[in-house]
Amino acid sequence: xxxxxxxxxxxxxxxxxxxxxxxxxxxxxxxxxxxxxxxxxxxxxxxxxxxxxxxxxxxxxxxxxxxxxxxxxxxxxxxxxxxxxxxxxxxxxxxxxxxxxxxxxxxxxxxxxxxxxxxxxxxxxxxxxxxxxxxxxxxxxxxxxxxxxxxxxxxxxxxxxxxxxxxxxxxxxxxxxxxxxxxxxxxxxxxxxxxxxxxxxxxxxxxxxxxxxxxxxxxxxxxxxxxxxxxxxxxxxxxxxxxxxxxxxx
Amino acid sequence: xxxxxxxxxxxxxxxxxxxxxxxxxxxxxxxxxxxxxxxxxxxxxxxxxxxxxxxxxxxxxxxxxxxxxxxxxxxxxxxxxxxxxxxxxxxxxxxxxxxxxxxxxxxxxxxxxxxxxxxxxxxxxxxxxxxxxxxxxxxxxxxxxxxxxxxxxxxxxxxxxxxxxx
Numbered sequence: 001x002x003x004x005x006x007x008x009x010x011x012x013x014x015x016x017x018x019x020x021x022x023x024x025x026x027x028x029x030x031x032x033x034x035x036x037x038x039x040x041x042x043x044x045x046x047x048x049x050x051x052x053x054x055x056x057x058x059x060x061x062x063x064x065x066x067x068x069x070x071x072x073x074x075x076x077x078x079x080x081x082x083x084x085x086x087x088x089x090x091x092x093x094x095x096x097x098x099x100x101x102x103x104x105x106x107x108x109x110x111x112x113x114x115x116x117x118x119x120x121x122x123x124x125x126x127x128x129x130x131x132x133x134x135x136x137x138x139x140x141x142x143x144x145x146x147x148x149x150x151x152x153x154x155x156x157x158x159x160x161x162x163x164x165x166x167x168x169x170x171x172x173x174x175x176x177x178x179x180x181x182x183x184x185x186x187x188x189x190x191x192x193x194x195x196x197x198x199x200x201x202x203x204x205x206x207x208x209x210x211x212x213x214x215x216x217x218x219x220x221x222x223x224x225x226x227x228x229x230x231x232x233x234x235x236x237x238x239x240x241x242x243x244x245x246x247x248x249x250x
Numbered sequence: 251x252x253x254x255x256x257x258x259x260x261x262x263x264x265x266x267x268x269x270x271x272x273x274x275x276x277x278x279x280x281x282x283x284x285x286x287x288x289x290x291x292x293x294x295x296x297x298x299x300x301x302x303x304x305x306x307x308x309x310x311x312x313x314x315x316x317x318x319x320x321x322x323x324x325x326x327x328x329x330x331x332x333x334x335x336x337x338x339x340x341x342x343x344x345x346x347x348x349x350x351x352x353x354x355x356x357x358x359x360x361x362x363x364x365x366x367x368x369x370x371x372x373x374x375x376x377x378x379x380x381x382x383x384x385x386x387x388x389x390x391x392x393x394x395x396x397x398x399x400x401x402x403x404x405x406x407x408x409x410x411x412x413x414x415x416x
Binding site: 034035037038041042044045046047048049051052119120122123124126127128130131134137138141 | 301303304305306307332333334335336337368369388389390391392393395399413415416
């Protein structure tokens with residue numbers, strides 16, 4: 001089995017899995033019916049994408065592991081998602097800020113992954129990029145609405161961006177698997193996406209009348225499996241059925 | 251096979267046309283454009299379908315329904331889910347678009363117009379009830395992954411718009 005490819009796929013898919021789970025928490029709890037449906041629609045897209053990635057990862061692992069096994073039967077340290085996506089919903093401004101900061105990255109990433117020499121990954125990216133462009137439209141639109149909205153919505157959006165900004169740099173950290181896959185022409189060189197990302201995000205924030213945070217210290221660790229305290233709680237819910245009824249199937 | 255060509259055995263078309271999207275029952279999967287190939291190999295029919303959206307829960311049901319329809323017609327079958335080339339709303343047939351409209355779902359506009367109605371608040375989507383274009387976007391996301399919510403400001407009818415995916 002190609003360990004680097006397997007880990008590379010998990011690195012991509014875990015972001016979608018954990019963010020999808022976070023958004024799923026809003027089912028029936030969104031601030032309005034339309035935004036509730038939007039967040040859960042995005043969650044559904046992300047889970048759909050995760051299925052494609054994990055089915056492929058299962059094939060590479062070649063030991064009979066199913067997509068569900070890979071999604072549900074790992075421990076906290078084995079999840080390789082970035083810290084950003086596991087941050088709590090807190091309030092709608094945080095939910096939107098987290099979404100936007102991830103979508104802007106995700107869209108650029110998938111755009112490049114379409115050029116992968118691995119045909120399965122490029123096909124998945126080709127499919128996902130269309131969906132994610134809708135996500136990014138939704139989240140960037142709401143960043144502007146809240147940022148350039150009332151005094152209260154502006155302040156809440158500013159606070160959310162200030163708090164979550166510290167997790168953005170990790171998006172562009174390369175793991176060993178990342179480096180190996182770039183060399184083989186399979187992976188995306190994420191370090192190349194960084195400048196455009198901050199440029200684009202800053203433009204949207206400016207339009208939203210939100211101040212771009214000026215910090216030099218960034219949080220990292222998720223890609224190495226070292227997570228914030230939030231991930232354990234997410235997994236407790238995500239894995240509940242498998243822990244309560246091991247090996248159960250739908 | 252080029253990106254948009256389908257490879258479907260003519261004998262199988264009437265059978266596959268009986269299968270519809272479980273969430274939009276008026277639309278056959280053929281008119282939806284999700285069947286990319288269907289060929290008879292020996293005593294087995296091999297069918298390739300492609301999802302509209304990655305997370306579309308209808309795909310599993312569609313796969314089962316195809317199997318059942320083929321079985322009723324005396325065929326064993328294998329269903330494969332393929333991701334490439336990715337589905338686009340351009341693959342919905344003219345008959346499919348009409349079926350959508352009759353059902354109360356506005357058919358997708360082209361990509362540019364789609365952006366204008368979803369992002370810039372332009373009023374271009376035709377109300378499925380009264381045909382007025384005085385309609386507005388309520389939400390970019392609707393009852394299923396493929397739709398957005400609209401409302402007509404003339405007759406007040408709320409309706410779904412099938413988003414352009416390209």
